[in-house]
Structure formats: C-alpha cells, structure tokens
Amino acid sequence: MKFFLIAISAISLLATSLNAQWKPAGEKIKTSWGENLTPENVHQEYPRPIIERQEWLNLNGLWDYAITDLDKPSPHKFDGKILVPFPVESSLSGVQKNVGDKKNLWYARNFQVPANWKGRKILLHFGAVDWKTEVWINDIKIGSHIGGYTPFSFDITPYLNKTGQQKLTVKVWDPTDRGPQARGKQVSNPHAIWYTPVTGIWQTVWLEPVSTSFITTLQTVPDIDKNRLAVKAFVEESKLGDIIEVKVYNKKDVVAQARANYMYEVEVYLNNPQLWSPENPFLYDLDIALIREGKTIDKIKSYAAMRKISTQRDGNGIVRLQLNNKDYFHFGPLDQGWWPDGLYTAPSDEALRFDIQKTKDLGYNMIRKHVKVEPARWYTHCDQIGILVWQDMPNGDRGPHWQNREYFSGMEFQRSPESESVYRKEWKDIVDFLYSYPSIVVWVPFNEAWGQFKTNEITEWTKTYDPSRLVNPASGGNHYPVGDMLDLHNYPGPELYLFDGQRANVLGEYGGIGLVLDGHLWEPDRNWGYVQFKTSEEATDEYIKYAEKLKKLIKSGFSAAVYTQTTDVEIEVNGLMTYDRKVIKLNPERIKKINLEISNILNKK
Numbered sequence: 001m002k003f004f005l006i007a008i009s010a011i012s013l014l015a016t017s018l019n020a021q022w023k024p025a026g027e028k029i030k031t032s033w034g035e036n037l038t039p040e041n042v043h044q045e046y047p048r049p050i051i052e053r054q055e056w057l058n059l060n061g062l063w064d065y066a067i068t069d070l071d072k073p074s075p076h077k078f079d080g081k082i083l084v085p086f087p088v089e090s091s092l093s094g095v096q097k098n099v100g101d102k103k104n105l106w107y108a109r110n111f112q113v114p115a116n117w118k119g120r121k122i123l124l125h126f127g128a129v130d131w132k133t134e135v136w137i138n139d140i141k142i143g144s145h146i147g148g149y150t151p152f153s154f155d156i157t158p159y160l161n162k163t164g165q166q167k168l169t170v171k172v173w174d175p176t177d178r179g180p181q182a183r184g185k186q187v188s189n190p191h192a193i194w195y196t197p198v199t200g201i202w203q204t205v206w207l208e209p210v211s212t213s214f215i216t217t218l219q220t221v222p223d224i225d226k227n228r229l230a231v232k233a234f235v236e237e238s239k240l241g242d243i244i245e246v247k248v249y250n251k252k253d254v255v256a257q258a259r260a261n262y263m264y265e266v267e268v269y270l271n272n273p274q275l276w277s278p279e280n281p282f283l284y285d286l287d288i289a290l291i292r293e294g295k296t297i298d299k300i301k302s303y304a305a306m307r308k309i310s311t312q313r314d315g316n317g318i319v320r321l322q323l324n325n326k327d328y329f330h331f332g333p334l335d336q337g338w339w340p341d342g343l344y345t346a347p348s349d350e351a352l353r354f355d356i357q358k359t360k361d362l363g364y365n366m367i368r369k370h371v372k373v374e375p376a377r378w379y380t381h382c383d384q385i386g387i388l389v390w391q392d393m394p395n396g397d398r399g400p401h402w403q404n405r406e407y408f409s410g411m412e413f414q415r416s417p418e419s420e421s422v423y424r425k426e427w428k429d430i431v432d433f434l435y436s437y438p439s440i441v442v443w444v445p446f447n448e449a450w451g452q453f454k455t456n457e458i459t460e461w462t463k464t465y466d467p468s469r470l471v472n473p474a475s476g477g478n479h480y481p482v483g484d485m486l487d488l489h490n491y492p493g494p495e496l497y498l499f500d501g502q503r504a505n506v507l508g509e510y511g512g513i514g515l516v517l518d519g520h521l522w523e524p525d526r527n528w529g530y531v532q533f534k535t536s537e538e539a540t541d542e543y544i545k546y547a548e549k550l551k552k553l554i555k556s557g558f559s560a561a562v563y564t565q566t567t568d569v570e571i572e573v574n575g576l577m578t579y580d581r582k583v584i585k586l587n588p589e590r591i592k593k594i595n596l597e598i599s600n601i602l603n604k605k
Contacts, residue, residue: 021039021062021081022039022081023094024037025093025094026091028091028341028522029519029521029522029580030340032580032581032582033347033351034339034342036348037092037348041348042060042061042084042085042086043060043085043349044058045349045377047125047204047376048125048376049380050376050437051217051218052300052302053300053301055117055208056206057208058204058205059168059205059206060085060204060206062083062084063084063108064080064082064107064109065080065082065105065106067088067097067099067103067105068103068104068106069102070102070103070173074136082094085203085204085345086202086342086343087130087200087201087202087343087344087345088200089196089199089343090339091340091341091342092341092342098188099197100176100188101174101179105171105174105199105200106170106171107168107172110165110166110167111168111207112164112165113160120211121155121157121210122207124153124154124156124205124207125151125152125153125205125206126151126153126201126205127203127204128149128202129145129148129152129202130174130198130199130344131146131147131174133145133152133172134170135168136169137159137168137169138166142159146181146422147426148198148394149372149429150429150432150433151203151433170201174197174198174199176188179396180419181396181397181426182396183394183396185338185372190570193572195343195569195570198343203345211297212237213236213242213298214236215234215235215236215290215298217234218232218233218302218435218436220286220304220435221468222307222438223308224273224275224306225308226269227270227271228268228270229269230267230268231246232264232265233262235290238263241292241293242292243259243291244259244260244261244288244289244291245257245288245289245291246266246288247287247288248286248304249284249286249287250274251285255284256268256270270306274306275307276307276383277307277324277386278360278366278388280386281305281384281385282305283304283384284304284305284306285301285303287299287301288301302436304436304438305383305438307323308325309323309441310322310325311485317501318557319501319502319504319559320602321485321506321559326603328602328603329561329599329600329602330365330366330388330560331364331561331595331598332365332367332388332563333364333367333566334509334566335359336371336565336566336567337355338569339351339579340570340579344372352377352381353385355566355567355581356378356382356385356387357385358577358584359387360385360386361592362576362588363592363593363594363595363596364599365386365387365599366389367387367388367390367566368562369389370447370565371394371450373430373433379434379437379439383438383439389440389441390442390472393423393430393444394426395447396423398413399450400412400452402449402476403477403479404479405477406479406498407479407480408478410478412452413449420454423451424458427445428465431465435466441470442469442470442472443462443466443472444471445458445459445462445473445474446473447474448474448476448477448489449478452474452478455473455474456482458473459471459473459483463484470504472484472485472508474487475487475489475508475509476489476508476509479498481503483503484503484504485504485560486498486500486503487506488507488508489507490507491509491511492511492512492530492531493510496557504560505558506558506561507550507553507558507560507562508560508562510546510562510563511543511563511564511565511574512531512565513530513546514527514533515532515534515536515539517583520578520580520583522570523571526571529574536586539586540590540591543586543591543594544590544594547595547598548594551598554598554601554602561598563576567579576591
C-alpha cells in the first residue's frame with residue numbers, strides 16, 4: 001500500500017512538472033477540448049486505423065524547440081518546450097511564434113525503444129510536417145522529406161544505440177507563401193480568406209516495430225457490379241513465393257477469404273454484399289497477412305466498404321452523380337479544418353470527429369475538404385459516420401487569371417519545372433495516402449485557378465491513376481471540357497449560369513452567410529462575410545431562402561452543392577458554427593429539415 005501511494009505521488013509530481021513547462025500561448029479564443037488539454041493526453045489514439053498493428057509507441061508530448069537562422073547548425077541550447085503535434089504558430093504548441101522563410105525550426109527529444117521490440121525493424125512515423133523535414137537519430141542524419149500534407153517514415157534500426165536513451169532531432173524549413181509548394185490558405189500576412197502560417201510537425205509522431213519484411217500500404221477497390229473487393233498489399237523486402245492472405249469479416253464472422261502472390265491483387269468475392277452509403281455506412285473488417293513458407297511474417301487489421309461512385313444521364317438527359325448505381329445528390333459544407341487554438345491540428349480526436357458528426361446531424365451527406373488534407377483518423381471517422389468526401393489538393397504557387405463564367409480561353413499558367421515537380425509529387429502522395437478510404441468519392445486537383453496549370457493533363461492523370469473515383473478538374477474555374485463535372489461558384493446565393501450537357505453540373509461553393517457572435521471571435525474588431533446579419537433568425541431565414549432556390553436549380557441540372565462553410569475561420573464569420581465550436585449559429589432544426597429535403601430530391605429515385 002505504501003509503494004502504491006509513493007507511485008501515485010510520483011505520477012502526480014511528473015504531471016505537475018510537465019504542466020509547469022507548458023501552457024497555451026496567447027489570448028485568442030479556445031475550444032472546450034483545448035481548454036482541457038494537457039501534455040499527458042495529447043492525441044493518444046492510434047494514428048492509422050486503416051493499417052493497424054497492435055504494438056506502437058506515441059512520441060507526442062513536450063519536445064525541446066529552437067528557431068535559428070538558416071545557416072546555423074543544430075542548437076546546443078534550445079528556446080524552450082513545444083507541445084507536439086501542434087504547429088509552432090498555434091496557441092496549443094505553447095509557443096505561438098512565427099518562423100518564416102529566413103529561419104529553421106528545430107525539435108529534439110529522447111526516447112527509449114521497448115525491450116520486447118528487440119530483433120525487429122523500428123519505424124519512425126510522422127503523420128505530417130510542413131514543409132521540408134530533415135531527421136537525425138543519435139546525431140546521424142538518416143533522411144529527409146518534402147511535402148506538408150502526407151505521412152512518411154524512416155527505418156531507424158541501424159542508427160539506434162543498443163540500449164538506453166535514443167536522441168531524435170528534427171529540422172524543418174517552411175517558406176509558406178514565398179515558395180511554390182502546396183500551402184492551402186496559409187499566408188505570411190493573414191487577411192480576409194487567408195490565414196495564419198503553419199510550420200513544422202502538425203500530426204502525430206510515433207514508433208512501430210515490424211518484421212524484416214512487412215506490408216507498407218494497401219489499395220482496396222470495391223466493384224459492386226461484380227460483388228468483388230480487390231486488395232493490393234505493397235510489401236517491403238518481399239521474396240519470391242510470398243503470399244498475401246485476405247480475410248473479410250462481417251462483425252465476427254468470416255464471410256470471404258482469398259490468397260494471391262504478393263505481386264498481384266487479392267480478389268475477394270462477397271455474397272450479397274452490404275453496400276456503404278451515408279444512410280448505411282457499413283464497413284467490412286479485414287485481416288491481411290503476409291505469409292512466407294507457411295508462416296505469417298506480418299499481419300495487419302484494416303477495413304473496406306462496398307460502394308460505387310459514377311455518373312449517368314437521367315430521364316431528362318441531365319448527367320447525374322450516382323452512388324451505388326442510383327442518382328444521389330451530394331450536399332454538404334466547405335470544411336477547411338482550422339482550429340483557433342491548434343490551427344491545422346485539432347485539439348483532440350474527439351474534436352476531429354465532432355465536426356463530421358455535427359455535419360451529419362445537420363442533414364448533410366457530404367463534406368468538401370477544402371485545400372487541406374486531414375490526418376488518417378479524420379477519414380476513418382468519415383467512413384464510420386457515413387459522409388461523402390470531396391478531397392481538394394491544397395493550392396500553391398501563383399495561377400492564371402480566373403475566368404469562371406465561360407470556358408477558359410486565355411494562356412494557361414506555366415509553373416516552373418521545380419514548382420510543377422513539387423505539385424505532381426505531392427498530389428500523387430495524397431492520392432496514394434487516401435486511396436483506400438471509401439468515404440472519398442471525388443478528387444479536386446484545382447480550386448479557383450489557384451496554382452492551376454496543365455488542367456487537361458493533371459485531370460487525365462488523376463482519372464487514370466484512380467479510375468474508381470470521379471474527378472472535379474477545377475472547382476469554380478478555370479473551366480475546361482475535361483473530367484467528370486463542371487463546378488460553379490457563386491456568392492451569396494446559388495446560380496446556374498453555365499451548363500455542360502456532357503458532364504455533371506455542380507455548385508462547388510455558395511452561401512457565406514455571416515453572423516458575428518461576441519465572445520467567439522478571433523479578432524473582435526475585424527470580421528468578414530459575403531453577407532452579414534445581426535441575429536440567428538435572420539441568418540437562418542437567408543439560408544432557407546437560398547435552399548429553396550437551390551431545390552429548383554437541382555431540377556434544372558445541379559447534381560451537388562457545397563455551402564460555405566462549416567465553421568468561422570479566423571476573421572471569416574460565415575460558419576454554421578463559431579470558430580471555437582461552442583455555438584451553432586443557425587437554427588439547427590430548421591437547417592436539418594431543409595437540408596434533408598435537398599439531399600433527398602434525387603436520392604428517392
């Protein structure tokens with residue numbers, strides 16, 4: 001009993017010590033999740049549910065940090081503590097400092113490898129780091145990565161000490177809007193629809209033990225017309241004769257299984273499969289094994305869904321979006337995924353899920369993930385809750401003149417060879433990362449001419465690389481006769497000002513109804529919206545007015561619509577919710593009722 005009390009006391013002292021080293025920085029508004037955050041409870045969930053192994057070690061928490069000039073080596077003395085995985089500019093990092101393109105951001109921490117991992121490869125995973133990352137283990141540089149939105153990892157086994165503490169050092173450089181890379185809404189000087197920069201680690205960092213040969217990634221492709229699920233497992237250090245085995249579960253029951261040479265897809269056939277949709281988000285569990293000479297070398301858990309996204313002409317000759325071979329109207333908000341306390345990083349996994357669930361509760365069936373890529377868990381939540389996702393490529397570099405009310409007739413913008421290479425690499429990395437999430441139904445490579453180039457080529461590449469999904473080539477223009485849809489933007493109310501008889505016609509953005517709520521503002525004296533109202537009732541009335549107009553335009557040709565937007569973001573006050581997620585600004589009962597009417601106009605057929 002005495003030992004137990006001493007142990008509890010030691011844990012309490014450690015927690016007190018950690019909290020003394022960290023507190024949220026600045027005086028900006030906070031979410032309720034941010035208010036309850038501690039260094040001990042920061043993003044403790046398994047970060048990659050679609051490829052899950054039992055053993056892992058979370059490296060989130062307090063790290064040392066320093067901001068130095070570009071030409072300076074690794075610092076001997078650090079500036080203080082930073083709470084990983086929150087970007088350095090955020091409040092929840094405990095730092096809230098801008099870095100800029102003239103400085104490097106350094107991180108350091110020690111860790112110990114669990115003793116029972118001995119004899120296996122140790123992988124160091126980063127969920128995402130913005131933008132150029134270099135990594136050292138025990139003062140040995142082991143690798144680098146370029147790109148701000150996708151996960152990457154290193155085999156650190158050869159560089160580890162045999163026992164004891166291991167030293168991890170990370171250097172990050174991010175030019176934000178002074179480089180050609182994908183950056184979304186980040187700018188050096190935030191204003192209007194452009195937001196605070198995000199630099200450095202902004203998703204979970206973790207360790208994982210694996211076998212010498214192991215499964216690295218998966219591609220699962222459903223075919224509901226043939227009752228077939230194709231599973232391609234990619235294997236590191238494969239050998240001739242290796243076999244991939246896939247077992248498919250409906251709850252605890254194995255309903256199908258198959259094997260194939262590791263170089264080929266495993267084709268699994270299902271009897272009367274349950275189809276995934278927002279109304280029935282049914283997921284099959286998967287066990288996937290790498291087998292060599294009769295022995296299981298590696299085993300992972302995953303999941304998949306049987307669903308189909310396509311287009312088809314209706315009885316009036318209008319090209320419609322279809323889900324599972326039935327006309328289906330896609331309707332949801334523009335979701336930017338920003339947080340007042342964490343910026344790019346949600347304060348908790350519960351918060352990450354909250355926005356999706358609230359979207360579903362308000363009667364929507366889709367989210368357009370706008371010029372940002374989320375952590376893997378966000379997409380799993382969408383899969384589980386049942387929400388369609390349109391996934392944008394985060395924009396970067398400059399772009400051509402925006403021509404949105406007719407097909408583009410000017411000179412297409414030419415990015416530099418470096419800029420073009422950066423775009424192509426990151427877009428491919430994003431598609432690879434998200435390939436197997438059933439909720440994703442549409443790829444959006446460009447938005448409003450931001451960084452737009454070689455539209456025909458990029459669209460055709462995307463369709464060829466992933467033929468299982470639709471491609472929205474340029475949301476809001478510039479328009480080219482390529483891809484699966486013509487996407488119009490119009491503020492504040494919906495308008496069908498162009499029509500394409502060969503593709504689906506969609507309203508990629510509209511709305512932007514502003515409402516200022518004191519006590520929930522990023523900047524009390526500076527706020528912005530396309531139109532602004534003084535009360536929730538007035539704002540709701542305006543929303544209903546636009547919705548009734550949209551219902552008529554659906555019959556005329558629209559097959560999807562995206563309302564701006566899920567939440568307020570910095571000085572934008574046109575969200576359905578306040579930036580801190582503490583208030584739903586419009587009447588939720590009235591909004592849900594009209595949203596369901598819109599969603600079901602085509603879906604009933």
